[in-house]
Amino acid sequence: MAKIMIVDDSRILRKILTNTLTEAGHEVIADAGNGKEALLLLEKIKPDLITLDITMPVMDGLEALTQIKANYPDIKVIMVSAAGQKNKVMEALKGGASDFLQKPFEPEDVINIISKFA
Numbered sequence: 001m002a003k004i005m006i007v008d009d010s011r012i013l014r015k016i017l018t019n020t021l022t023e024a025g026h027e028v029i030a031d032a033g034n035g036k037e038a039l040l041l042l043e044k045i046k047p048d049l050i051t052l053d054i055t056m057p058v059m060d061g062l063e064a065l066t067q068i069k070a071n072y073p074d075i076k077v078i079m080v081s082a083a084g085q086k087n088k089v090m091e092a093l094k095g096g097a098s099d100f101l102q103k104p105f106e107p108e109d110v111i112n113i114i115s116k117f118a
């Protein structure tokens, strides 16, 4: 079971992911609404894995991924994408993301993808 941080600007999506992962036995140790908030939290908290939304205000997922991988290369990052973001997903995978989850998703999609890495 993994210690997970959820980063998404949608409060509803953060809640859905938190509930799904918690029910599957994982521990959601933090959540953040954008990349900048996530990086501040990472100065204090070390998750095993981060779910990272691509489209967010202040600092988007691609910029956050670059900084997370530069500073914390051991943390696994799963991108959360929307339809039509194939190019950004490819860029993220080249930049060190482990995999991606495309919205809309079902709870089992979340569990399956996380279980590959944690």
Ligand SMILES: [Mg+2]
Binding pocket: 008, 009, 010, 053, 054, 055, 056
């Ligand atoms: Mg978003």
